Amino acid sequence: xxxxxxxxxxxxxxxxxxxTEVTIEKIKEAVADNPHIKHILLVAGFPCRDLSGAxxxxxxxxxxxxSLLHHALKLLRELLPAAFPGVEIEAIxxxxxxxxxxxxDEISALCGTVPYKLCPSDVWPVLRPRFWWFSxxxxxxxxxxxxxxxxxxxxxxxxxxxxxxxxxxxxSQVALGFVAFAxxxxxxxxxxxxxxxxGILQCTDDELSLWAxxxxxxxxxxxxMQNMIFNSKTNAWSTPPVxxxxxxMLFRPDYTFVKKAxxxxxxxxxxxxxxESLIGNSMHAGVLATIMMPxxxxxxxxxxxxxxxxxxxxxxxLVGNDQSPPETRLVRAYFSFQxxxxxxxxxxxxxxxxAHRPLAESFDAKQWKREAVISCKWALQHEHxxxxxxxxxxxxxxxxxxxxxxxxxxFLHLTDSKGALGAFAKHxxxxxxxxxxVTCSAALQLAASMQPVLxxxxxxxxxxxxxxxxxxxxxxxxxxxxxxxCWGRATNNVQDQDPTAxxxxxxxSRGTTQENAHxxxxxxxxxxxxxxxxxxxxxxxxxxxx
Numbered sequence: 434x435x436x437x438x439x440x441x442x443x444x445x446x447x448x449x450x451x452x453t454e455v456t457i458e459k460i461k462e463a464v465a466d467n468p469h470i471k472h473i474l475l476v477a478g479f480p481c482r483d484l485s486g487a488x489x490x491x492x493x494x495x496x497x498x499x500s501l502l503h504h505a506l507k508l509l510r511e512l513l514p515a516a517f518p519g520v521e522i523e524a525i526x527x528x529x530x531x532x533x534x535x536x537x538d539e540i541s542a543l544c545g546t547v548p549y550k551l552c553p554s555d556v557w558p559v560l561r562p563r564f565w566w567f568s569x570x571x572x573x574x575x576x577x578x579x580x581x582x583x584x585x586x587x588x589x590x591x592x593x594x595x596x597x598x599x600x601x602x603x604x605s606q607v608a609l610g611f612v613a614f615a616x617x618x619x620x621x622x623x624x625x626x627x628x629x630x631x632g633i634l635q636c637t638d639d640e641l642s643l644w645a646x647x648x649x650x651x652x653x654x655x656x657x658m659q660n661m662i663f664n665s666k667t668n669a670w671s672t673p674p675v676x677x678x679x680x681x682m683l684f685r686p687d688y689t690f691v692k693k694a695x696x697x698x699x700x701x702x703x704x705x706x707x708x709e710s711l712i713g714n715s716m717h718a719g720v721l722a723t724i725m726m727p728x729x730x731x732x733x734x735x736x737x738x739x740x741x742x743x744x745x746x747x748x749x750x751l752v753g754n755d756q757s758p759p760e761t762r763l764v765r766a767y768f769s770f771q772x773x774x775x776x777x778x779x780x781x782x783x784x785x786x787x788a789h790r791p792l793a794e795s796f797d798a799k800q801w802k803r804e805a806v807i808s809c810k811w812a813l814q815h816e817h818x819x820x821x822x823x824x825x826x827x828x829x830x831x832x833x834x835x836x837x838x839x840x841x842x843x844f845l846h847l848t849d850s851k852g853a854l855g856a857f858a859k860h861x862x863x864x865x866x867x868x869x870x871v872t873c874s875a876a877l878q879l880a881a882s883m884q885p886v887l888x889x890x891x892x893x894x895x896x897x898x899x900x901x902x903x904x905x906x907x908x909x910x911x912x913x914x915x916x917x918x919c920w921g922r923a924t925n926n927v928q929d930q931d932p933t934a935x936x937x938x939x940x941x942s943r944g945t946t947q948e949n950a951h952x953x954x955x956x957x958x959x960x961x962x963x964x965x966x967x968x969x970x971x972x973x974x975x976x977x978x979x
Contacts, residue, residue, distance in 0.1 A: 435711060438689055441891075452504045460516040470517060472732045474725065475524040477505040478716055486531035487631055493536045502526070506543060509568075523728045526566040527716055537564060538584055548585045551724070553717045554613040555590035556741045558597040559681040561616055561717050569727055575738040576723070590723070592740040600680040604665040608658045615652075615660045617678055619710035622648040622702065632657075643670070650706065675708045683718035683745035686797055687891075719744045763800065764845045768886060777858040778845075778888040795891035796847055807832050816866070822850035823870045826857060830874055834881045843884040851889060858887050 439446055447463035449455050464470060482488055483496025494500055509524050528540070530550050541547050548564035549571060564585065571577055571588065578589040597607055632654030636644065644656040651672060654660065661670045662677070673681070679688055689708040693699065699707070722744050729735045770778045809828065811821060826848055833839045848854055856862040856871050877883065 473522045478527040481529040484532040524568045530562040593742040618713040620706045819852040823853040841882040847890045
């Protein structure tokens with residue numbers, strides 16, 4: 434499941450399979466298109482079930498799961514140096530801090546260094562103490578204070594801290610005296626208990642009752658008042674929702690979202706359990722980013738150390754300090770991410786490359802609301818779904834071309850079809866049927882002097898794609914109420930702006946957002962009849978090409 438999540442966000446990731454079966458040949462084959470690798474940073478978190486203090490039957494490194502540490506060390510010391518001779522290699526190993534001192538010392542002996550103990554609660558309001566073993570030193574880090582202990586070194590984050598209100602949903606608050614949320618762990622709904630879990634003696638009867646009502650999904654201490662959130666709208670206490678947990682771990686919104694698993698569509702409860710389990714087995718992104726800074730700075734990938742509290746706060750803000758509607762300034766922000774050819778917004782997903790090309794990151798679908806403006810049934814239901822999605826995009830362009838008022842406009846069009854996105858942005862396709870649709874699109878754009886700027890948005894559970902074999906729905910978008918900093922460069926707060934101002938159109942459940950402020954610049958007035966004759970000529974060419 435974790436591999437599919439990573440693959441959905443970083444399509445360039447190469448999976449080597451079972452770590453026990455990794456060979457030098459597999460490593461070389463996986464990076465054959467990157468022959469100029471100069472630095473390698475290995476990050477490994479080996480299973481903790483046989484090491485955790487919460488497991489009374491822990492077997493230490495002799496256990497089947499935790500013994501994978503030996504394979505990680507083999508990868509570090511034998512396979513990678515053999516596959517990349519002369520390349521600088523650094524490593525980070527991570528595991529729970531609740532392990533016995535004997536287990537910790539045994540791992541330290543194998544790694545040849547003592548661990549550092551870090552917890553994100555110094556900066557972010559969540560507990561996650563972990564032991565980290567490094568092949569390098571943290572002594573010169575500007576925002577870390579190191580205190581040597583018996584068998585390990587305790588590290589404290591320096592600088593400012595983040596307020597819990599930055600992570601809570603609207604109309605929510607925490608209990609009086611709140612310090613930090615409990616450690617996130619894997620979730621699993623149970624009908625009964627096989628043994629008495631940790632923390633049950635500290636819970637009140639009401640908290641234990643709520644724990645039972647929730648199906649014993651999490652350890653009982655998660656249902657203590659100090660670890661829960663009160664929602665003023667529902668007037669009820671609950672554990673932090675998975676979206677809040679993602680924020681606290683500094684993940685992107687809906688990073689762990691999964692729609693299908695085990696060959697079927699998951700229910701809401703199954704999806705939530707899987708997402709919480711993925712978060713519970715993850716490293717804190719803020720901590721990991723902080724401890725990765727020394728080698729990245731040494732290798733000149735970053736200029737200097739960054740204050741930990743600033744991690745995860747750099748967001749795209751609304752562009753412009755005028756009185757334009759918030760959705761107009763938001764679209765301007767997206768327009769600033771166009772590729773060099775124009776017509777395609779490319780938010781790069783990190784430094785990952787596929788065939789030397791950057792990957793496009795999804796837009797945040799929750800920034801918009803939908804309103805249906807046109808729907809239809811497919812006349813050619815036998816076509817491939819990619820072609821149907823392309824027809825949905827073409828349908829939106831035709832809908833826009835019905836009104837002369839929409840001519841000579843540049844607008845943002847969001848679609849959840851990467852196939853249609855690539856073909857319509859390049860104005861060509863290897864598929865004959867697809868190429869015909871692209872030609873029709875180009876004809877409409879020339880006739881109406883429209884300039885669509887395309888962007889990709891990933892389908893979300895609350896906004897399912899409506900383009901399917903049954904038909905297509907084209908929607909208009911309205912901007913959501915944006916919380917202060919949104920996406921772009923300026924620092925305008927649009928919290929008091931009208932969130933229901935019309936923003937444009939949307940196809941395949943995502944669609945297009947008109948940018949009224951960005952009209953195409955013309956030196957002369959174009960008559961209405963000229964685009965009509967041009968459209969007829971272009972469509973005739975398209976028919977001949979078919």
